[in-house]
Amino acid sequence: MSGAVATADKPRAVSDIGSAGKFLFWAGVVLLCAWVLVPIYLLAVNTLSSPQQVTAFPKTGVPSFDMGSIQFFLSFEGVLKALWNSVLVAVLTMILSIAIGAPAGYALSRFEFPGKATFRMLVLMTRAFPLPLLALPIAVMFIRIGLDDTPIGLALVHTTLAIPFAVLITFSIFSGIPLELEEAAWTLGCNRLQAFHKVVLPLVLPGITASAIFAFTISWNEVFAASVLTVQNRTLTAFLLQSLSVSPLHLRFAGGAALVIPALIFIFAVRKYMFAMWGIANR
Amino acid sequence: MRRTLKTLAIAALAIGLTASTANAQVLFWSNQAVPVEETQKMREQVLKAFPGGVDFQPQEPGPFITRIQAETETGTGAIGVVGGLYGDLANFADSWVDLSDVDLSGVAVSPAFLELGKFGTSEQKFLPWMQANYVMAANKQALQYLPEGADVNNLTYDQVIAWAKNLAEQTGSPKFGFPAGPKGLKHRFFQGFLLPAFTGSEVTKFRSAEAEQAWGKFKELWQYTNPASTNYDFMQEPLLTGDVWLAFDHIARLSEAFNQKPDDFVAFPAPSGPKGRAFMPVLAGIAVPKSAPDVAKSKELIKYMMQPETQVATLLATNFFPTTDAALPADLPASARALGPAVQAMTSSPDALPALLPVGLGDKAGQFNQVYIDAFERIVLANQDVRQVLDQQAETLRQLMVTTGAPCWLPDAPSEGPCPVE
Incomplete structure (x- = not known):
């Protein structure tokens, strides 16, 4: 041959x-x-x-x-407040899902414990139930405990949606860092925490950024929970998206731009952490 | 960089935890006036003058209902006034406060609508807010192709088909348009116009021989229908671009065509069938939930909404007509001037046959619509056997009626227990 x-x-x-x-x-x-x-x-x-x-x-x-179309939106009552709420909820979601998801990802990649495989499956279960089904009980509970209509309440719901991705992305990133690097740091006098902080963290930062961006966009795009769980503190998507689908074409485009541009700006702002993943670090 | 990130994160958390709302405005929760331009007009032209201010929040059906359910269940809520269609409000009849003590000071409300607002109880559960309907609209260029002897204000289904055929054959492309898009109101045409016009029934005679004939007529019409119709949600846009010369839709979804090019279009009643000129009036009402934070203030808003000036402002904002005797000003926009008389001609025609929106189906209303949409897609789009499709869909419809236990509504004869599907 x-x-x-x-x-x-x-x-x-x-x-x-x-x-x-x-x-x-x-x-x-x-x-x-x-x-x-x-x-x-x-x-x-x-x-x-x-x-x-x-x-x-x-x-x-x-x-x-x-x-004309842009002016319409700038004068549309409540857009700026909704934009601010959206950013706030998305940032909170990002922080919470990384704070909870990254340690879980680290544990999954570094430790052996019973039920590990099951846990990896179960983490995905939060995405198995459609939100319209969960929204009613969540709303009832939130009204009772006073979390209703607060950014943090909505961020908690969005965090549950983002966590599977945060856990699984960080899990694979941590698995890509050789344990030997950490061990080397230990032998040179670092304790576990220091080794993580000084050696592992700089290496996984791009991956963490990626999952943070994921969390941000999940929260940014989510409509149903946002429109049920917020009333006076609406997010931009809850505020605009559902109205847009039944609005004239030129306003749909303008509204689409209003929804896309803030997300684009955010992704541009964090892009250097993303690019570091492919070795074009910090430019 | 890391430090600033940390500070930012902590700041965001702090704001998220402490942000609270102190809002004295009445929250107006509505599933009407959802399109952004209508919302804007509701806020700026209709509700701005209300003392204390109103927070007008239009919603999609899903979140709209879920939120009301949640507040009803907990008994505490933020919503002050609910605005929705008759059928939406009927689902929560027990959750509304009695509005019979609202002083309407001389406003004469349509008695038939007031009666509907009681849901058969002695309490005034909601007050009629505004009304709308569906009509036909045509580009004036299409009028020359009208079949001989046809009066545009008194068409039959056969004449519409002949007209669409003339248009298709003589202009070179199909010019009839139908809102069969994903968000189009096609199901309302079948429920309230086509089927009642041929069968005199919306539910009971779903699989009758007359219904079979009605679907046959629609299939005939579909041959001369612009194939892009399956993408049309609002007929005003294809009418404006000239892709469609003859169309059927909700008046609020036709208004932009009349406002932008008032001299190009005419509006006229829906056609009549063997059983009469069936049409589906849309009645929206306003109610106050028992869980409202300030019931007295909410009632004031209800009273405000019923005033003649507010009713006229609402017409200008939403293209829904008043439910009261409010005098209409002379300088109405072109859409109201064209569509108002068409609605009037249809509802007061000698063979008028009103068919109401579904009542008592609760959150199953979507499934009810789906029965008609599926029938349309299978019979017309997929070209399946009419009898077989109707038999199968009738089974789904019957089960739906039994599950919800909904009795018949107009034009079907009142029933004991769930509305039968013969």
């Missing part, structure tokens, strides 16, 4: 393969960028266009910088 290949296939110049590879590489880059950027571009163009242009066809593809 290998002989046949050798005779049929003349060796090609290295530069040929290089250029084909280069082409593939750049085609891939362009495709991936378009995948992310084209929807955002369309969202931006339609947000900045007048209602007539949004429904008109053919599209010019160039925004007319009509601020």
Whole structure:
């Protein structure tokens, strides 16, 4: 078999393969960028266009910088407060799910204990029940104990949704760090906590950031619990999303932008921790 | 960097734990006026003048109901006033306070609607807030293709089909549009228009021979229907873009077409069938839950909502018409001027046959709608055998009626126990 290949296939110049590879590489880059950027571009163009242009066809593809739709949202009562609530709940969710999920992930990867496999399965169970089913009992309980309509109450619910991801992502990240590194730190005088803090933590930071971003977006996008459990302290999604689906097209685009942009800004702000995962650290 | 992150985290936690609300506004929990523009108008033009302020919160059906259930169950709540459709309010009849002591000072409310607001008890459970209906709308260019001898204000289903056929054949593409999109109100057409017009019934005669004939007619109409209809939620948009010249929809979902291009469109009643001109009036009411934080204040808001100026402002905000004798101003927007007379002509036509929205189904209302949507998808979209589909769907419908125990509502004859499906 290998002989046949050798005779049929003349060796090609290295530069040929290089250029084909280069082409593939750049085609891939362009495709991936378009995948992310084209929807955002369309969202931006339609947000900045007048209602007539949004429904008109053919599209010019160039925004007319009509601020009508944006102004509508800026003057829409309660948007800023809802935005603030959304950020608050999402950040709380992020902190809580990392604070609870990362130690669980560490324990799963470093310690042997009975029921470990079952635990890994059970962690996923929080996602097995649809929220509309759980929302009523949760709302009743929250009203009774006074957590109703508070950011922390909603953050607790979102944390339960985010925890499976936090645990499983951090579990695999911690498993990727050789135990020997920690042992080396111990032999050099660190205790368990110090070794974790000085050796393991810097290495897993990108992974933790990734799961933090996950928690953030889960909370940011969640609608049902948010609209049942908050009344006066609404989050942006609860406040806008359900109204948007039955609103005119140009407002849907503007509202979509209002929902997407804060999340994009957040992801940009933490991107260097993400990129550190692929070795382009801290640029 | 790590220090700032830590400080941020602690600050966020602190704010999250201490943030509390002291809000004296009345919370108005509604599943009407959900589209953002209507919400904005409700807040700025309808409710702004109420002393003390109103926090108007429109909701999707799911969270709307769940929240009311939760507050009813615990007996303490934040909601001051609930605004919803007749059927939504009927589900929680025991949770509303009696509103008969609200002083309406000279406002004459439609007596039939007031009676509906009692749910057959002696207490006034809700007051009628606003009403709407469904009509047909057409681009004026379509009028020249009307079949011979047809009066646009007195069409039959056969004439609509002939009209749609003319449009499709003479303009080169199907121009009839139907809101069959995921959020379109297609099921209301079958429940309140098509089936009652042919069978005189919404539930009981679901699988009758007349129903089979009705579906046959609709299949005929579907041949001349714009295939993009399965994406249409609001018919105003395809009417405006010109993809559709003839359409059926809820008046609130047609209004934008009339407001943006008042000279291009006409509105007219839904067609009539062998049993009459069936239509589905939509009645929204306002109620005060027993768990409201300040019942007296809530009642004041109810009174405010019933005043003539508020009723007119509500019409301008939502395109729902008053339930009282409020005098309509002369400078109404184009949509109200065009749609109002069409609704009037339909409800007062000699063969008028009102078919109500489902009553007494509770949270099963969605499943009830699904029976009609499934029938539509199977018969019309999937082209399955009409008789077989109706028999199977009738079985689902019957089980639904038995589970909920809902007695018949108009136009079906009153029943003892659950509404039968023959």
